[in-house]
Amino acid sequence: MSAVRTQEALPATWVEERAPRSTRRQFVEGLFRKRSAVVGMVMLGSLIFLAIFADVIAPYDPIQVLIGIEEVARRAPPCIHLLGCPADQPQHIFGIDGNVRDLFSRVVYGSRFSLFIGFSTVGFAIIIGGLLGAVAGFAGGRSDNLIMRVMDVLLAFPALLLAIAIVAVLGPGLINALLAIGIVSIPVYARVMRASVLSAKEMDYVQAATAVGASPTRILFVHILPNSVTPIIVQGTLGIATAILEAAALSFLGLGAQPPTPEWGSMLGTERNQVFTAPHLVFFPGLAIMLTVLAFNLLGDGLRDALDPRLRIVRT
């Protein structure tokens, strides 16, 4: 009779592979295996670094007018010493804007606004939308119907247009624009949350909690919600990308952040008529918006792939 195969008898690599991996480790490994997600994380990391150390990185105050301080022309193109700009001229790597301010410093400070815009609007939408969706999914019946029909109506408007209409009523300004984008984003999170609450509701642990007499509020907040957060995180990351894009669009139209705030969309909007004479004033803020949105999109895609167990099985 052959010897019973014990774990010791198995090849070392095999044992290692069979050792159970925690879900968290699987997730982190999955995320890091995706090249685009890593690129997204690096880009986002740089952006956060830029936002935190804006004071140190930016050579000038973003709203300081340089008239009388330096010999620079209005809307002067970039001057980089390394690329042959005369050393006796002050260095402005992104050039000078229409109000004689250093564009690079304004773009650097703009990172703070775009991160604030992204996180605050999506945070607002997740809290309101998540709660509405959770209540709809958990309570069912009439309240479900009512909440979801209202969400359907909000979704019936193209997002940017509804945001424009809301800002038209509230009046232009950064906070109102954020509020408008927050409101417009609510239905997406309500839908996602409702769907995941509906599936979590059928789980054994919820029935167990009901059986031991837990109150509906406790079941919802302690048992169901923590298990329904994953899709919201994925949606939220992608949602930040959309929110930044929309907020920049509102500011571009003059409905969001107002000058002299160094917000990228507003910087683009004020100088858009100068695109033929001073293209750098349009190019750099737009590039900053695109890269930021790209970072969140890449990370969101990576998170979705790493968090979706179905995709994980397919890959391994």
Place this chain on the structure above:
Amino acid sequence: MSQYILRRVLASIPVLFGILLVTFALGRMIPGDPCKAILGEKATQEVCDRFIREHGLDQPIPVQFAIYMSDVLRGDFGQSIRFSRPVAIILVERLPMTIELSLSALLIAILVGIPAGIISAVRHNSSVDVATMVGANIGVSMPVYWLGLMLAYVFALLLKDTPFWLPPSARITAGLDATPFYEVYGLTLEKNSLLFYGMEFLANLYIFNSIITFNWEVLGDALKHLILPSVALSTIPMAIIARMTRSSLLEVLGLDYTRTARAKGLTERLVVLRHAMKNAMLPIVTVIGLSLGALLGGAVLTETIFSLPGVGRILFEAITARDYPIIQAFTVVIAVIFVTVNLVVDLSYAYLDPRIRLR
């Protein structure tokens, strides 16, 4: 099938009702006195009282909503404050431009997006696939207005005096004569009749108008003017369509019937285009329908940049001028278009997937 259509059409009525309710509420939430907001700060009390009575503003809110609804259903959107003209007429003048722009952008997005997605899926993990997906990721992250400005800079300024030069603004070159088709064919229409506005609407679709009047010069010129705005507007839908085509096709290509088709000895082209694509179309059609929202929203930005006299631009100007009847009317119209298109998309599901009809 007809039962399915009826059910789907009936289901969109509450949404349309909701749209009217939201726009009505937005109109009523405007800060300040509605009379002064519409007639101007100088309006006297007497004039205001009459205005309030005429517009039913002294009635209870539900009655006001009923009046608003019946007005809108009859196509009466009130008078524009800035232009002192009926909003409905401005709509007839402006909507065709936006329709032309959105449709041409959608066409570009489909014509580029679907083939790019197919190539990406068929050559999964190849360098072509990676390049397409990098492009698609950049595409969905693109601020439309920035791309528009950059395209204008490259094609209107840098490529000036080359055959690649493209105009950065307006619908057609000033001085070109785009005579409405009803005048060319000598139709006599009663001014201000419904038929007149219908014809005017069609004539304002310059591409359509120039084709049926055989005016090739205007057609070429209008198309040339449309290239930059539509390309800028098409990037986001194009990227979304390409991504969806790729993932949907990849899923289908792994299924048994695709293997059967291959086993029968069909060429790869037939397997992909006839067997796999037909079943992969459903999610693609969905995103095409949904991307119309992005197109209509993006039209506001694109029209502003390229100085095109469409719905988007006038909506933007109306906001700056606080011309509320226009904001209200245009929001309703665009939302209704959006809902209708999504209804058509839903109905096309039934055509693409017979199982849906039976549910």
